[in-house]
Amino acid sequence: xxxxxxxxxxxxxxxxxxxxxxxxxxxxxxxxxxxxxxxxxxxxxxxxxxxxxxxxxxxxxxxxxxxxxxxxxxxxxxxxx
Amino acid sequence: xxxxxxxxxxxxxxxxxxxxxxxxxxxxxxxxxxxxxxxxxxxxxxxxxxxxxxxxxxxxxxxxxxxxxxxxxxxxxxxxxxxxxxxxxxxxxxxxxxxxxxxxxxxxxxxxxxxxxxxxxxxxxxxxxxxxxxxxxxxxxxxxxxxxxxxxxxxxxxxxxxxxxxxxxxxxxxxxxxxxxxxxxxxxxxxxxxxxxxxxxxxxxxxxxxxxxxxxxxxxxxxxxxxxxxxxxxxxxxxxxxxxxxxxxxxxxxxxxxxxxxxxxxxxxxxxxxxxxxxxxxxxxxxxxxxxxxxxxxxxxxxxxxxxxxxxxxxxxxxxxxxxxxxxxxxxxxxxxxxxxxxxxxxxxxxxxxxxxxxxxxxxxxxxxxxxxxxxxxxxxxxxxxxxxxxxxxxxxxxxxxxxxxxxxxxxxxxxxxxxxxxxxxxxxxxxxxxxxxxxxxxxxxxxxxxxxxxxxxxxxxxxxxxxxxxxxxxxxxxx
Numbered sequence: 224x225x226x227x228x229x230x231x232x233x234x235x236x237x238x239x240x241x242x243x244x245x246x247x248x249x250x251x252x253x254x255x256x257x258x259x260x261x262x263x264x265x266x267x268x269x270x271x272x273x274x275x276x277x278x279x280x281x282x283x284x285x286x287x288x289x290x291x292x293x294x295x296x297x298x299x300x301x302x303x304x
Numbered sequence: 305x306x307x308x309x310x311x312x313x314x315x316x317x318x319x320x321x322x323x324x325x326x327x328x329x330x331x332x333x334x335x336x337x338x339x340x341x342x343x344x345x346x347x348x349x350x351x352x353x354x355x356x357x358x359x360x361x362x363x364x365x366x367x368x369x370x371x372x373x374x375x376x377x378x379x380x381x382x383x384x385x386x387x388x389x390x391x392x393x394x395x396x397x398x399x400x401x402x403x404x405x406x407x408x409x410x411x412x413x414x415x416x417x418x419x420x421x422x423x424x425x426x427x428x429x430x431x432x433x434x435x436x437x438x439x440x441x442x443x444x445x446x447x448x449x450x451x452x453x454x455x456x457x458x459x460x461x462x463x464x465x466x467x468x469x470x471x472x473x474x475x476x477x478x479x480x481x482x483x484x485x486x487x488x489x490x491x492x493x494x495x496x497x498x499x500x501x502x503x504x505x506x507x508x509x510x511x512x513x514x515x516x517x518x519x520x521x522x523x524x525x526x527x528x529x530x531x532x533x534x535x536x537x538x539x540x541x542x543x544x545x546x547x548x549x550x551x552x553x554x555x556x557x558x559x560x561x562x563x564x565x566x567x568x569x570x571x572x573x574x575x576x577x578x579x580x581x582x583x584x585x586x587x588x589x590x591x592x593x594x595x596x597x598x599x600x601x602x603x604x605x606x607x608x609x610x611x612x613x614x615x616x617x618x619x620x621x622x623x624x625x626x627x628x629x630x631x632x633x634x635x636x637x638x639x640x641x642x643x644x645x646x647x648x649x650x651x652x653x654x655x656x657x658x659x660x661x662x663x664x665x666x667x668x669x670x671x672x673x674x675x676x677x678x679x680x681x682x683x684x685x686x687x688x689x690x691x692x693x694x695x696x697x698x699x700x701x702x703x704x705x706x707x708x709x710x711x712x713x714x715x716x717x718x719x720x721x722x723x724x725x726x727x728x729x730x731x732x733x734x735x736x737x738x739x740x741x742x743x744x745x746x747x748x749x750x751x752x753x754x755x756x757x758x759x760x761x762x763x764x765x766x767x768x769x770x771x772x773x774x775x776x777x778x779x780x781x782x783x784x
């Protein structure tokens with residue numbers, strides 16, 4: 224599974240740095256280093272008013288915030304592995 | 305609001321805009337011969353002796369807008385027809401102004417016996433004896449002695465331009481550092497930089513199929529430019545042109561600051577490598593200093609490389625104030641990373657070729673870098689960033705920078721450093737910051753407007769607006 228987090232200006236200003244840290248920690252905590260590749264990307268062209276854009280394989284999710292990270296990770300990452 | 309400093313820039317812009325318009329419409333090959341007539345439509349000359357000459361020179365400008373002479377590797381080229389062959393005879397007495405006075409302070413101040421008088425007691429200068437020291441001109445009470453020199457030659461501190469026998473200017477490619485000082489200073493627009501605007505339009509068009517994405521990497525000097533609009537509107541404009549997204553070259557600056565400061569601490573003596581004109585000067589004139597030039601990429605290439613690591617289908621266009629970057633992009637080590645270079649002048653032409661009115665667009669955002677990455681754009685910035693990077697990385701090494709503002713200061717510093725290092729002595733500084741343009745990139749030849757002081761203030765202000773306060777934070781934010 225490849226998780227790409229947008230690190231472009233718009234997402235950066237909305238906290239992509241914090242979200243990257245949360246992903247890194249969660250992947251480590253669940254021992255998923257072998258299954259999941261975390262990567263950055265400059266803009267997926269889906270800038271949103273709120274939150275960060277995250278692409279998991281071919282699926283693009285917008286508006287992810289540090290607050291809803293836990294649910295997002297459970298639903299879109301853990302459930303699919 | 306006025307977009308350019310000079311009418312020469314405006315003329316160049318008009319040509320670029322028309323060429324770009326035709327290129328977008330795929331009609332350039334049919335219509336490029338008509339462009340001079342579009343710019344000078346009437347029968348009355350507006351700039352030169354006759355419309356025919358104006359149009360003939362405009363054809364040459366069209367050629368430059370389409371990439372110039374392919375056989376010539378230099379990105380700076382003379383348009384001989386446009387050159388006015390200005391006088392370059394050195395110090396001369398202006399006949400009407402010389403009052404035939406008694407004091408003859410011109411004669412007394414000349415150490416070389418070059419001043420003589422005719423039967424009317426009017427002063428003359430013997431060219432064979434004159435050493436161009438200027439003492440006579442300084443001492444004449446009537447300011448009757450002037451220095452006749454060509455503005456291009458005066459601007460070219462590396463002495464790459466010659467005008468032998470009163471001919472059109474010619475550039476010695478082995479000495480030219482492509483800084484563009486002559487391009488900006490020639491009042492006839494007879495020296496100009498080749499444009500690769502067509503390659504950029506082609507890249508943008510091709511990216512429409514979604515198989516590639518064109519990234520704009522913008523130099524931090526942009527903050528002092530396009531002042532008729534807000535920076536966020538410039539970002540929107542770039543996206544309206546078809547760029548996938550816009551990234552700050554200043555983030556590459558942050559990355560370089562971390563690496564370069566470590567290199568400085570390891571080697572003990574270093575010069576910067578971000579200004580391509582400074583590096584070109586070392587290569588051609590002070591090659592024994594080459595081992596001391598930082599091996600790091602410039603922020604432009606560092607950023608482009610990083611983008612291509614995150615997106616294998618990326619094409620990267622650098623947009624900045626610099627003509628020398630056009631040369632740097634063509635070096636073997638930069639080629640795989642950077643696809644094309646545009647100046648701010650060329651970007652303005654691109655916007656207008658698509659009738660994009662920046663001031664009417666919504667504001668997008670641009671925030672990738674720290675204050676330190678952003679101030680690379682002005683003299684003294686790289687030194688400040690290097691010192692900060694040493695501190696942030698906890699490296700116990702004191703950077704003692706020598707900030708060289710403009711190529712003349714660089715030339716002097718390199719000469720002294722080279723002598724000392726050869727003799728096994730350490731200069732009193734250990735870090736030479738070299739910037740070919742006075743004030744730094746903010747005063748580059750490809751700027752829309754030039755102002756050392758105002759542009760510095762603008763860039764410093766922009767630096768302080770950065771979300772990330774430290775270099776490490778800015779870099780870590782993208783290191784996923």
